[in-house]
Amino acid sequence: xxxxxxxxxxxxxxxxxSLISPFTLALLSVQTAMTLLSGTQAASAPxxxxxxMISGKAISNADLEEIGKSKLARIKAEELVLKRQILDExxxxxxxxxxxxxRGLSLEEFQKLxxxxxxxxVTEDQKRAVxxxxxxxxxxxxxxDAFRVIxxxxxxxxxxxxxxKLVADLRxxxxxxxxxxxxxxxxxxxxxTQGTEAAQVTFVEYSDFQCxxxxxAYPIVKQLRETYxxxxxxxxxxxxxxxxxxxxxxAEAGACAGDQGRFWEMHQWMFENPKSLQVNDLKRAAxxxxxxxxxxxxxxxxxxYEASWREDIAEGQRLGVQATPTxxxxxxxxxxxxxxxxxxxxxxxxxxxxxxxxx
Numbered sequence: 617x618x619x620x621x622x623x624x625x626x627x628x629x630x631x632x633x634s635l636i637s638p639f640t641l642a643l644l645s646v647q648t649a650m651t652l653l654s655g656t657q658a659a660s661a662p663x664x665x666x667x668x669m670i671s672g673k674a675i676s677n678a679d680l681e682e683i684g685k686s687k688l689a690r691i692k693a694e695e696l697v698l699k700r701q702i703l704d705e706x707x708x709x710x711x712x713x714x715x716x717x718x719r720g721l722s723l724e725e726f727q728k729l730x731x732x733x734x735x736x737x738v739t740e741d742q743k744r745a746v747x748x749x750x751x752x753x754x755x756x757x758x759x760x761d762a763f764r765v766i767x768x769x770x771x772x773x774x775x776x777x778x779x780x781k782l783v784a785d786l787r788x789x790x791x792x793x794x795x796x797x798x799x800x801x802x803x804x805x806x807x808x809t810q811g812t813e814a815a816q817v818t819f820v821e822y823s824d825f826q827c828x829x830x831x832x833a834y835p836i837v838k839q840l841r842e843t844y845x846x847x848x849x850x851x852x853x854x855x856x857x858x859x860x861x862x863x864x865x866x867a868e869a870g871a872c873a874g875d876q877g878r879f880w881e882m883h884q885w886m887f888e889n890p891k892s893l894q895v896n897d898l899k900r901a902a903x904x905x906x907x908x909x910x911x912x913x914x915x916x917x918x919x920x921y922e923a924s925w926r927e928d929i930a931e932g933q934r935l936g937v938q939a940t941p942t943x944x945x946x947x948x949x950x951x952x953x954x955x956x957x958x959x960x961x962x963x964x965x966x967x968x969x970x971x972x973x974x975x
Contacts, residue, residue, distance in 0.1 A: 811849030
């Protein structure tokens, strides 16, 4: 009876299988395979922080950050600067809009009343004073055209200053506070800085005296310093590249000249004599510039300022600097030898802004 019952059960099971369509069997097979595969994937799925595997070893996101820290630093620094700019623009627009609404005015009417109507007109004497102070900036223009440009520029400056003052007052009344971290600050060498702390724009140059692109940028930056004077604070930072064998000693020569209050004179001499940067050349330059050559030579031979340029490089790398020249204009990175027009446009845009965010 037992064998017959077992045979009957087998027969019955076979009949049930035969009633299942080929499509259904195929679907069941696919589902089974997917279940097995998902189980395998789940078993081998990496941890959330793992970005890659090699020879069974995990590479974490922290590893990747360390591997690419020099390249990522500039992006992160620029991101923070951009976030601060976006936040500042939003806060500025918000306090202006709220103040206009409280007065029952449109934003345009409010700014015309509180900014445009309060600035003084530019006089012909003021235009002439600017023209005579910087005639090289208006080469190729008639006096009338130059005066028209100067008048427009002076009016724009006054509008920007009046708007800046208004916005600062409105932000104070609105108790604006900013908690977003400020971009990393650049350390300053007083003898390598031109302009005042009150300047709205800070122009930091990371440079190498033997770099051909830095040499190309030199006359352009020099003209910017002459044009903007105290409206922009110019900061020079050493970033001698290892591919330029004389660059490090040239950086030290600048610092040694700075000890005697002549950094900018040595800076000019080295950029204008790029093929004369050997130690003996630098000592002859000190004599030409009427420095105390004994003190200069002792300073240069002792490598007293080697640590200084190394600190500049380390700081620059933290800010994302990788090449020379690199300019940080209010934290905005500009890489390479740019034209006078390009840098002027960036500076003018920064000068039009209503001031730096609260810190």
